[in-house]
């Protein structure tokens with residue numbers, strides 16, 4: 001496939017992380033940026049078309065935010081099919097949530113939880 005070159009500016013620490021990660025998987029930086037971009041775009045494109053969505057949301061957050069997360073999930077009504085709560089060794093709350101509903105509501109919940117969480121990932125199973 002034809003390649004296009006362009007300059008990228010990254011924060012120093014992000015650049016170092018990228019360099020380390022690329023070496024760890026034996027790829028060069030361009031290859032890793034290519035993989036990461038594709039992954040990100042697939043995630044974005046998923047929500048461009050409104051559809052009946054379902055998937056697993058994994059979120060970890062500091063214990064003091066539990067009240068906020070509980071309220072969000074309780075207000076999400078039938079979107080939340082099931083929810084499991086764990087505690088990581090580092091003392092974080094980890095939530096594994098199965099969601100089913102319109103992709104718009106999934107997107108909003110993901111965004112709202114993402115503002116509270118340290119790490120938050122949605123894995124669609126509606127594909």
Ligand SMILES: [Zn+2]
Pocket residue numbers: 046051052053054103124125126127
């Ligand atoms: Zn979906």
Ligand SMILES: [Zn+2]
Pocket residue numbers: 063066085086087092093094
């Ligand atoms: Zn907890």
